[in-house]
Amino acid sequence: MSCLHTISKSPDTQLLESCLKIIADGDAILFTEDGTYYTNSARKLEAIDKTCKIYGLREDMLARAILTKAADSVELIDTARFVKLCCDHDKIVSWF
Amino acid sequence: MTENSKSQKSRITFISRAAPYGQNKANLCLDMALASAVFEQDVNYIFFGDGVYQILKGQDGSAIESKTLGNALETLELYGIEKTYADRQSLEERDISESELLSGMQIVNGESIAQMIESSDTVFNL
Amino acid sequence: MKFSIVIYAAPYSFEAASSALRFARSVIDQGHELYRLFFFGDGVHNASQLTVVAQDENNLQQQWNDLIEEHSIDSVICVSSALRRGVLNQTEADRHDLGTASAYISSEVAGLGQLVDAAIHSDRLVNFG
Incomplete structure (x- = not known):
């Protein structure tokens, strides 16, 4: 039973830092929109x-x-895979 | 809303993270939670991050021709939202003490919030 | 799997409105059921039909409308958000004596009960704001 967290705003918003306070082991994080600036x-x-x-x-x-600047720990996915990830996790928590 | 959905109970957790007045996220979150309670869902309401500013006592929205959000939040229990929480770390980071808060807020840590998320069917986070 | 999507962002102001559209298309392309779209807060502007955009630009509202019509999607704009922002169907326009409807008829104007219903009946609910 895990959760997919999506983060869609710039690192300036500290959304990842907030998310990490309440994330559980085995959850996943997907950076989208301006949230992708976290990935480099x-x-x-x-x-x-x-x-x-x-x-x-x-x-x-x-x-x-x-x-091309993504850190090694980041797996790059497309929107179709985003939908699949939503199926693989039992809920989605959006950070915006 | 169908008859069918009224009989089903879902656990819905709201994480309200925006300060009041400057933008409408706090109001949107509250409206969703109230609707969920009207339809008899099992609601957790968590004030997190800047959201804890919503539960400061002594707000007066009339000073800026706005409704006072704190007054609405004081009546949550009347509308069936009994499980209201404030994140301890968010309060500490903002130098807010428990005595400054509206009554009825349970102070919890991040770990408890993670557990609430885990046990929920749906999470609204705004 | 049954998906519902909640859109809080106004078109053109935030990428979230077009991200949600891409996501919705992908949900349908993969054969999942899109149980409901719910436009809330500034998101209701996505259902406005009284819009004109530059020729080299996407008309997001029209793209939403096309998707909703093509796949007969249950699409709802929140009534309290919509009335405040001037996104009205003919019924609401008549009721408030405002003349012109501004919302695409492909979306229904309804209350937050429809969002709660979506939360209960969908396997996955995804928020875009």
């Missing part, structure tokens, strides 16, 4: 527990010219 720095992501999978939405990163 391993430093920004290091507070995320190793049990949490990290995803970045490819279309949003492509648009922002940051696709």
Whole structure:
């Protein structure tokens, strides 16, 4: 029973930091929209527990010219896979 | 709303994270929770992050020609929302003490909130 | 699987409105059921039909309408959000003596009960704001 957290606003909003306060082991995080700016720095992501999978939405990163800058821990996915991830987790918590 | 849905009970957790007055997120969150309670769903209502500013005592929206959100939040229990929580760390980071809060708020930590999310069917977070 | 999508963002102001549209299309493409779209707060502007956009720009409202009509999606705009923002169907326009309907008829104007119903009956509810 795990949860998919989507984060769609810039790192300036500290949404990841808020999310990490109430995330459970085995949950996953998907960065979308301006949230994808979190993905280009391993430093920004290091507070995320190793049990949490990290995803970045490819279309949003492509648009922002940051696709090639993603940290190794980030798996790039498209919108179709986003839908599949929603099926794989039993609920979605959106941070915006 | 169908007859069928009225008989079904879902656990819905609301995480209200926005400060009042500056934007409408706090009101939207409240409206959704009240509707859920009217339809007899099992509601958790959590004030988190800047959302804890919503439950400061002594608000007076009339000063800016606005409805006083604190007054509405004081009546949550009357509308069937009994489980209201404030995040301890959010209060501490903002130097807010328990005595400054509206009554009826249970102070909880992040771990308890994680458990509430886990045991919920749906989570609204805004 | 049964999905519902809640949209809080106004079109053109935030990417969330177009993200939600892409997500909705993908849900349908993959053969899932889209149980309901619920437009809330500024999101109700996505159902406005009185819009004109530049020729080289997407008309988001029209794209939503096309998707809703093509797949006969149950789409709801929150009545209290909509009335405040001037997004009215003919019934509401007549009731308040305002003349013109501004909402696409593909969306129904209804209350938050429809959102609660979606939360209860969907396997997954996804928020875009």
